[in-house]
Amino acid sequence: MLELGLFYTSATVALVATVFAVTRYNVAHALIYLIISLLASAVIFYLVGAPFAAILEILIYAGAIMVLFVFVIMMLNLGSPGDGVEHQWLQPGMWIFPSILCLVLLAEIVYMLSSGDRMLQGKMIGPKQVGIDLFGPYVLAVEIASMLLLAGLVGAYHLGRKYLIDAREES
């Protein structure tokens, strides 16, 4: 029953954060809400008994992919520079709602950790089982995914390299 409450709480956090992520004008604020939405998804994955997927969600989605977005926002130097912008960003209204959503998720995690594993007993699908299946029947899919990542790497390098060379020629 408590597990259901945790699920509905994190589902609400995920939905609210996603709506805010799509409707913000400032891209950096949208990114913060998107990260919170992904963290809430990770909590949901843990609740349904997929801890490995939850860790990957945080490591790769909220970590690696969001860092790419941050890099691009920094590279394009969006928004007007100056003290006014920073003053506007440090106003409480900008960060207090994301912090509340994060604190809700943190409270859920602390509650789950303090109550031990009894809530999830007998229905966890751990990394060992996933790894055995991943490199057993699904090994061809792993190879295809690696080729896809190689293609993505080559494509991103090609597009970004042309961008850098052209920028150098123009300057």
Added chain:
Amino acid sequence: MTEALTIPMEHGLLLASLLFLIGLLGVMVRRNIIVILMSLEIMLNACCMAFIFAGAHWGQTDGQIMFMLILSIAAAEVAVGLGLLLQVFRRFGSLDIDRASRMRG
């Protein structure tokens, strides 16, 4: 391991489809390319969530394996998408996707 889930699967799938819907609305409504790419990530994440719920419902690992494959697709997609975004920004000087509505052959 059958019926391993205390959370009703319908509610999980409903959450996944709502997230997918929000992402789809974001792709259709917003004109900023970065936000469109982020909405695509939301949609892929919603698909992942549906797979995870299905895998947990039947107590199989296949859901998590599909999650990992979708994750690699998302990583490749966002890398190429952000490279294209840099090109669009250099060519049109803006992130507004309507500026790029005419193709130059």
